[in-house]
Amino acid sequence: MELDRPLPNPITPEARPFWDGLREHRLMLPRCGACGHVFFYPRVLCPRCHARDVGWIQASGRGTLHAFEIGYQAFNRAWKVTPPWVLAMVELAEGPRLLSNLVNVEPDPKAIRCDMPVRVVFHRLTDEITLPLFEPAP
Amino acid sequence: MSAAADLRALRNAACIVGVDESDEIGNLPHKSQLTLHLEAVANAVRDAGLRISDVDGIFTAGQHSPALLGEALGITPRYVDGTSVGGCSFIIEVGHAVAALHHGLCDVAVVSHGESGRSGVGVSPRRDTSLTGQYEAPFGFGGAPTFFGMLTTRHMHVYGTTLEQWAQVAVSTRRWAMLNPKALRREPLTVADVLASRPVVYPFNVLNICLVTDAGGAVVLTRADRARDCAKPPVYVRGVGEGTEHVMVTQMRDLTFSEATRLAGGKAFRMAGVGPHDFDHVMLYDAFTSGPPLMLEALGLAGRGEGVHCFAEGRSTPGGSLPINTNGGGLSYTHSGMYGIFPIIEATRQLRGECGARQVPGVRLSLVNGMGGMLSAAGTLVLSNEVGS
Numbered sequence A: 001m002e003l004d005r006p007l008p009n010p011i012t013p014e015a016r017p018f019w020d021g022l023r024e025h026r027l028m029l030p031r032c033g034a035c036g037h038v039f040f041y042p043r044v045l046c047p048r049c050h051a052r053d054v055g056w057i058q059a060s061g062r063g064t065l066h067a068f069e070i071g072y073q074a075f076n077r078a079w080k081v082t083p084p085w086v087l088a089m090v091e092l093a094e095g096p097r098l099l100s101n102l103v104n105v106e107p108d109p110k111a112i113r114c115d116m117p118v119r120v121v122f123h124r125l126t127d128e129i130t131l132p133l134f135e136p137a138p
Numbered sequence B: 001m002s003a004a005a006d007l008r009a010l011r012n013a014a015c016i017v018g019v020d021e022s023d024e025i026g027n028l029p030h031k032s033q034l035t036l037h038l039e040a041v042a043n044a045v046r047d048a049g050l051r052i053s054d055v056d057g058i059f060t061a062g063q064h065s066p067a068l069l070g071e072a073l074g075i076t077p078r079y080v081d082g083t084s085v086g087g088c089s090f091i092i093e094v095g096h097a098v099a100a101l102h103h104g105l106c107d108v109a110v111v112s113h114g115e116s117g118r119s120g121v122g123v124s125p126r127r128d129t130s131l132t133g134q135y136e137a138p139f140g141f142g143g144a145p146t147f148f149g150m151l152t153t154r155h156m157h158v159y160g161t162t163l164e165q166w167a168q169v170a171v172s173t174r175r176w177a178m179l180n181p182k183a184l185r186r187e188p189l190t191v192a193d194v195l196a197s198r199p200v201v202y203p204f205n206v207l208n209i210c211l212v213t214d215a216g217g218a219v220v221l222t223r224a225d226r227a228r229d230c231a232k233p234p235v236y237v238r239g240v241g242e243g244t245e246h247v248m249v250t251q252m253r254d255l256t257f258s259e260a261t262r263l264a265g266g267k268a269f270r271m272a273g274v275g276p277h278d279f280d281h282v283m284l285y286d287a288f289t290s291g292p293p294l295m296l297e298a299l300g301l302a303g304r305g306e307g308v309h310c311f312a313e314g315r316s317t318p319g320g321s322l323p324i325n326t327n328g329g330g331l332s333y334t335h336s337g338m339y340g341i342f343p344i345i346e347a348t349r350q351l352r353g354e355c356g357a358r359q360v361p362g363v364r365l366s367l368v369n370g371m372g373g374m375l376s377a378a379g380t381l382v383l384s385n386e387v388g389s
């Protein structure tokens, strides 16, 4: 089946636990062993205390919609989702923010508000790649 | 000696003595971006009453390295700077040029830009990075509107800012463009027109987003003692400042408040010895209608959430109390991709009194502020046609 969106590319070695976790329906986040800071995106040092001691935790998958947009035109050639779609910035309960899509919601600014609770849904693209999307949480 | 004292020693050390665009700006499929760049440098050097062979400091950003520009111009500069932190790089480089000139590292500095942003003539393909390719593209993010919109909907949520208020920024800016013969879009514009224009990515319709054009621009600086011998009255660089906070929009600490802009503005104001309410002319990088209001808030010219009020009729508009973006801005005059050179050009022309129908009477102190990326980086200049106290 033809994909309707670009695959993450390139997948960098330091992010491997993130992508491996998603394939198993676990949302993994880097956590600093020295100060406990949970952050995203994955990198080899803690952006808060700069320690090189980075481990991983499984996130709850819960968070809030920090900000959003509704897309009406594609911004890259590999994006073939039928408009409109919801672009989302999610603030996870563990602290970090990531970009995603809000699904299972009416793509209408009247139906969506910042800070509404959301939860992860795992969207399988290929055998290798599953993306973390989000939906309104009860 | 403290860092702040150092900065004050640079106040008025150098002047802008030449500014100009490329021979033409707009939709130019018959010109490469190198041509646009060279035209702008040649025109700005001529505006200063200097020759290209006088230039010994090259400051540029984008796809042309300072080395390439030196080669193409046929000069071997003593000093080069290729700071590239987005569209405000040229504003930041004016600050770097002031320091280099002050210390004698060069005598004539050119800060310049050329970009075939619309036609893509002579442009190398954009390279992806591991961060945006991995964490943004798979969700449909890519163009600048898909990132800047996040700041905008968050601001609406926190402060109750409305689509009508953002639209008023486009309307005010168009009022100025109608007075600028070089502006691409000069037909009248209303709030209703903006709200009815084609949706691109909520909260932005196409008229909330800057133009995409082909253009070059350049600014020539020299030390204050030499500036008096140039062709036009000198414009003193009283204050400069720069800041960066993030690149990825998720990493911005407060989506409604630009820390990079606060840092840049604070440094420039302290160096110049001015406050946020001392200006009588303001140039702000307007890639999106929500950008300038957020900049006014971070610079302290407006309270938190109140930047949009500055764009009301009678304030930012022609004849208003604080004219903003008098060239017609990236929204209506030109926006080739890295817009930051153009607000410097306009501020210089206003301070020289060269602006014809759009001239702001009695301008003495102008503020130039630009962003790189999603308010990720910022550059601020305080410019004046007087040395001041």
Ligand SMILES: [Zn+2]
Pocket: A032, A033, A034, A035, A036, A037, A046, A047, A048, A049, A050, A051
């Ligand atoms: Zn840490």
